[in-house]
Amino acid sequence: MVKSHGKKQRAKNRSRRTGAAYASAAAGATHKHEPLPDMYALQAIPYLPDLFVNADLAARLVAACQVACQPCQRTLTKKVLGHEPTLLALTAAIYGTMPAGPVASATTQAWAPLARAAQEDMGEAAEALEAFGALSVEARADLLEDALDHWTMGGPASEEEIADRLADLLSAPPRQRPADPMDAFRKAGVQVFTLDDLDLGDVDTYxxxxxxxxxxxxxxxxxxxxxxxxxxxxxxxxxxxxxxxxxxxxxxxxxxxxxxxxxxxxxxxxxxxxxxxxxxxxxxxxxxxxxxxxxxxxxxxxxxxxxxxxxxxxxxxxxxxxxxxxxxxxxxxxxxxxxxxxxxxxxxx
Known part of the structure; x- marks a missing residue:
């Protein structure tokens, strides 16, 4: 009964978020979204690996969900599911600071404590990242759906509200920037030249x-x-x-x-x-x-x-x-x- 109730409640959440009828939302067949929330802080979540997080893509998905833009939500959700760093950042920003709700999917129930532990202790980050990496596409979709319910709770959020949601995640010292990938070649004795080193003047990069x-x-x-x-x-x-x-x-x-x-x-x-x-x-x-x-x-x-x-x-x-x-x-x-x-x-x- 609890599992059935959870599915029904998540279908209702999806219906509210997408503007679709409940029956369509329950079946998974679930349109302007401005202003875009400022999501660039996602790129600075301390315990995430140094991978490219597409903050623009994240902002467009959250904004589309907040105004129930069905075509954009459907398209952008697919893009986020196919872009692991952005998916990870969107979900970690929520579950690094709050527990999974009682109607959340089994995937979220299991992963949220790991994300919270990683936020509180950087030494626990490896377990959260490993568990995330092992999730199937279907499980990741469940995790994203639950996180989006939190991002869109209460309708469109102001920049201040978005900033508040991310503040705790940015309280840890900032990560060091990733090393220059050319450093490995330099350490191995390979001579590396950049365009600046070659002094070619104005280079047409078109x-x-x-x-x-x-x-x-x-x-x-x-x-x-x-x-x-x-x-x-x-x-x-x-x-x-x-x-x-x-x-x-x-x-x-x-x-x-x-x-x-x-x-x-x-x-x-x-x-x-x-x-x-x-x-x-x-x-x-x-x-x-x-x-x-x-x-x-x-x-x-x-x-x-x-x-x-x-x-x-x-x-x-x-x-x-x-x-x-x-x-x-x-x-x-x-x-x-x-x-x-x-x-x-x-x-x-």
């Missing part, structure tokens, strides 16, 4: 990072005014939704309304030949710190599209779409919760 192509489109604003639009698609194998989530702070967009404007994102247009030159992000120092797309050749834009660009001076950027040749690719990405978007300003050069 092709060292994931690259995108662009499709010209037009859309309408909520007040029915036309607006130019660029849709991104991957040009290199490492480009895609995970890369954009890591390198940008664009919001998930479901093709409704307009995403936020960010003046630091710029679409550069060359007046002389009426062409687009690139899509870049300008950093605090005024230099380009992210370059997602660069024109490989000069192509003059259609007259109507250029005139619209000149008049509006902003462009809606959305992507990525997996199959740019498919007319339904944009809609499919939006329906799957795998579409990021921002409104960039146009800079004429």
């Amino acid at each position: 092709h060292l990072a994931p690259n995108y192509g662009v499709l010209l489109m037009k859309t309408d604003t909520p007040d029915d005014r036309p607006m130019p639009m660029l849709v991104l698609y991957p040009e290199t194998e490492d480009a895609g939704i995970e890369d954009l989530e890591r390198r940008t702070d664009w919001e998930h967009w479901g093709l409704h309304g307009m995403p936020d404007r960010d003046p630091n994102w710029q679409v550069r247009a060359q007046i002389a030949d009426r062409s687009l030159r690139g899509l870049v992000h300008v950093g605090a120092d005024g230099g380009d710190d992210i370059e997602l797309w660069r024109a490989a050749e000069t192509v003059s834009l259609p007259e109507q599209w250029w005139d619209l660009l000149d008049r509006v001076r902003h462009v809606l950027i959305a992507g990525p779409v997996k199959k740019p040749e498919d007319p339904g690719a944009l809609q499919a990405a939006g329906d799957a919760g795998e579409l990021l978007a921002v409104v960039a300003r146009v800079v004429f050069v």
Whole structure:
């Protein structure tokens, strides 16, 4: 009876969190999520191994759960389950400071005490990490579901509330940064050179990072005014939704309304030949710190599209779409919760 009651209560929690009907939630068939909570403190949990924690991904999942955004929650949950450091941080941040509730899954009931012990004594961390590593995909899903119930309890949390939830976990001395992986080669007598050592001057790193192509489109604003639009698609194998989530702070967009404007994102247009030159992000120092797309050749834009660009001076950027040749690719990405978007300003050069 207790086990059955626990399952029913967790199904109710899932129904509340996802906005799905109870029957759908019980069957496991379970949409804006702003502002994103600041989850970067997850990267500093003292007893976790020095692995990359995707704080942006964690924030998007928590925010999607807080506002019951079903498509994004479904998509982002899969991504977190496939990214062990982020999954571990999200669950450790909860169960390092509180016990599992009576209706939590058997997995959570067993792992929560280990996480609490690791928080209280760094010497106990190895056991918690080993136990976590041995969990099946299904068990990890149960653990994440229980942790998300705590993250979303009471609805959207303010930055202060999120900070309070993480404060205890950050009370231990900060971890030492991981050693430079090149140190092992240096100790072995292997001479190591960096780009700085070689003094090559200004090095073009564009092709060292994931690259995108662009499709010209037009859309309408909520007040029915036309607006130019660029849709991104991957040009290199490492480009895609995970890369954009890591390198940008664009919001998930479901093709409704307009995403936020960010003046630091710029679409550069060359007046002389009426062409687009690139899509870049300008950093605090005024230099380009992210370059997602660069024109490989000069192509003059259609007259109507250029005139619209000149008049509006902003462009809606959305992507990525997996199959740019498919007319339904944009809609499919939006329906799957795998579409990021921002409104960039146009800079004429």
